[in-house]
Structures are given as C-alpha cells and as structure tokens.
Amino acid sequence: MAVGQLKKMEKIWKGQDKQIKLKTVRACIFLTAINGCEGWTLTTADEKKINTFEMKCYRRMLRIPWIAKRKNTEILKELKVGQDWLLNNIKARKLSYFGHLKRHDSLEKHI
Structure with missing residues (x-):
C-alpha cells in the first residue's frame, strides 16, 4: 500500500x-506503512525489511537508481537523517501504546 503511494508521487520528486x-x-508514505504498528511483533527479519523499505523510499525520493553505487550512510548524511529513523519511530509508538495500556483502567483494578 505504501509502495503504491510512493510510485504515485513520482511527479512530486x-x-x-x-x-x-x-x-x-x-x-504520507511512512505513516501509511506503519499504520497499526503498535500491535506488531517485530523480529530481526522484520526490522531488516523496515530498514530496507526506508532506504528504498529515500533512494526513490532522491531519484537514485538501484544500480548506483552509493552507500546508505551517504544518503542519510545528504538528507541529514539519523539511521533507522522509521524503526525507531515504530518502537517509540509501541512503547507509548504499552504505557497507555498499562495506565488504562481494567476490570481487575475494580474488583
């Protein structure tokens, strides 16, 4: 779904x-991609896929072909973005949601 949005935005780039x-x-793209991420169980493979998707979005945004010999660190420096921004955002949302659930009144507290 988010990849489809990324392709539709070619004229904007x-x-x-x-x-x-x-x-x-x-x-637009990242918020669509991480919709409902609070309930995800992230494995190492999932984290790698998320980081790959993030870099794919940055490369498409900058119109860098996949065969170009540019390191991810160079692209992140060019954009002035920290490494694993999307993954860190997902983890922060998960922690925030956990805190919300922990503070929520439950039936056990009333009994």
Whole structure:
C-alpha cells in the first residue's frame, strides 16, 4: 500500500527541495506503512525489511537508481537523517501504546 503511494508521487520528486520531499515521505508514505504498528511483533527479519523499505523510499525520493553505487550512510548524511529513523519511530509508538495500556483502567483494578 505504501509502495503504491510512493510510485504515485513520482511527479512530486522532480522539482522540490530535499527537506520538503523528506517531510512528504514521512507524512504520507511512512505513516501509511506503519499504520497499526503498535500491535506488531517485530523480529530481526522484520526490522531488516523496515530498514530496507526506508532506504528504498529515500533512494526513490532522491531519484537514485538501484544500480548506483552509493552507500546508505551517504544518503542519510545528504538528507541529514539519523539511521533507522522509521524503526525507531515504530518502537517509540509501541512503547507509548504499552504505557497507555498499562495506565488504562481494567476490570481487575475494580474488583
């Protein structure tokens, strides 16, 4: 679903500033991709897939072909983005949701 949105936004990537593109990706693509992530069980393989998806989005946003010999660290420096931004965002949402569930009044507390 998020990959489909990424492909639809090809026209937007042509003339905008990098920071505007980055905000657009975070607001439209990443939020769609992590919808409902609070209930996910993340394995190491899932984390790797999430990081791969994030870098794929950045490369598409900057119009870098997949055959280009550019390291991920170079791309992250160019965008001034920390490593594993999407994965860290997912983990923060999971922790926030856990705190919400922990504070929620439950039937056991009333009995």
